[in-house]
Amino acid sequence: MGTRERLVQTMSDLLWERGYADTSPREVRERSGVGQGSQYHHFASKRDLALAALRHNVDDVLPAADSLSGPGSPLARIEAYLLRPRDALRGCKVGRMTQDPQVREDPELLAVVSSAFTAMHTQWAHALTEAVTAGELRSDIDPEQVAHTLMAVLQGGYVLAMAQGDPAPFEQARQGALSLLRAAAPQTPESLTK
Amino acid sequence: MGTRERLVQTMSDLLWERGYADTSPREVRERSGVGQGSQYHHFASKRDLALAALRHNVDDVLPAADSLSGPGSPLARIEAYLLRPRDALRGCKVGRMTQDPQVREDPELLAVVSSAFTAMHTQWAHALTEAVTAGELRSDIDPEQVAHTLMAVLQGGYVLAMAQGDPAPFEQARQGALSLLRAAAPQTPESLTK
Structure with missing residues (x-):
């Protein structure tokens, strides 16, 4: 090197x-x-x-989100990306930058962070739109909103884990998000009898 | 003073x-x-x-969570607390402390943060348990998990807002969480025909 x-x-x-x-x-x-x-x-x-x-950290983090696109069930891709192994106590290389006022006050530094979040949001929203179209999520689910919700669950899950010095709250936060997402599957009369 | x-x-x-x-x-x-x-x-x-x-900041923030307890519909209390006006670009006085390694490495400082998060989680989980008991949320929703999910939505929503210098992603994240929570209401055969 x-x-x-x-x-x-x-x-x-x-x-x-x-x-x-x-x-x-x-x-x-x-x-x-x-x-x-x-x-x-x-x-x-x-x-x-x-x-x-x-910029190096953004290039390191963003490619993983490519797994939100691809063949097969969109909801399965969303779930897999949500549950992807992550080091909760280290947090997000890019997201943590927002907590630094010197970064927030520097337009050029902040632009790197904001464009990374915009790119992530586009990937999440695209997969969620596909899930709604495929009938895996109810049609009243707003993909743009829920994309921000799931990104926030991950970013905020890191905060909870760091507050406790324990990855458990991060894991619980994303398991809870998964259960809510599954609850947002369209219900058929048949599924009610299960 | x-x-x-x-x-x-x-x-x-x-x-x-x-x-x-x-x-x-x-x-x-x-x-x-x-x-x-x-x-x-x-x-x-x-x-x-x-x-x-x-400690002063914790004393300033925690009492608001008392509104998660009280009479009336638990889900209505949860929704009201989730949607409570918050300054997304300033973030959480307590949560932001977790991003400071000097705080994380100081057991006494971190203990103040972690006990505040534990107290918040207890309040959220209690209200969510009441909502499940009242039949406002499906019985397969885990209140402990979803309490962490909703706390993470708020903490992570601040990160998204700061990344964009715009409160909109915070608002979208919590609106999305609200729509998922509503999707987790028990479905009756009658509600399917609506």
Whole structure:
């Protein structure tokens, strides 16, 4: 790995672990083993390095959402993506950035976060629309709204898990979302007799 | 307001706005107008002040959840609390603390956050249990799980709103949760013909 890549990877890790405000250029140097002259040769500021690192984290996270598209049952894809193994106590590399006022106040940094969330929402909403069309979800379910609901369950589940230092609330939150989603399947007279 | 209260109130505001890592004792002094000697007379460290301020924020937030208890339809109480006016772009005073590694790594600070979330969960789960008992929600809905789901929708909705600099995703997330909750009402053969 070249020096530039080492700096970006280290900053990506530190943004995830500690956030932006709490990460100093010195910590990046110490962990990456890159010297100060070399660091500033590649990145004029902590903020420039953070921009590259944040883009790197988005590129790392977004492709997984491709599994929301594809053949077969849309609801099965939605359920599989919702229940995908996730490290609840580490949280979301991209979502945690929103909690950093220095990121929120920097239009260029925030734009990376917001476009990642928009791309995720498009994927979720598309799969939910397919599920409604396929008759797997009731027709009064709004895919745009429920896409935000399910994204919020994951992002908020991390908050609950971190608050307790325990992944259980995250798991419960998404199991509860799954049970609500299943309750939103169209009911037939036959299904009532079960 | 006395000096001590002024320090606590100012730190409470700064914890909400900027978090723990990004708030310096100097900022607290500048905003509160309290001098350095007086600050250290009341609080030996930034961390001691943060502990008092975090407790203050919990005391400020928790009483609202009392509206989950009371007379009348449990589901109506749940819906009202879910849809209660909230400033999505400011987020949750208590939940945002989980994003600060310095808080997560401090057992005493984290204990304040985790006990607040436990208290909230108890209130949600109690109301959801009442809704199941009253026949307003299907009997296969797990109140403990769905309590975490609805808490996550709110906490995660703030993340989505902050990512876009727009309260709309928060509103959509909770409207979507509401529609799923309504879909989890027991269906009668009569309701199918509607």
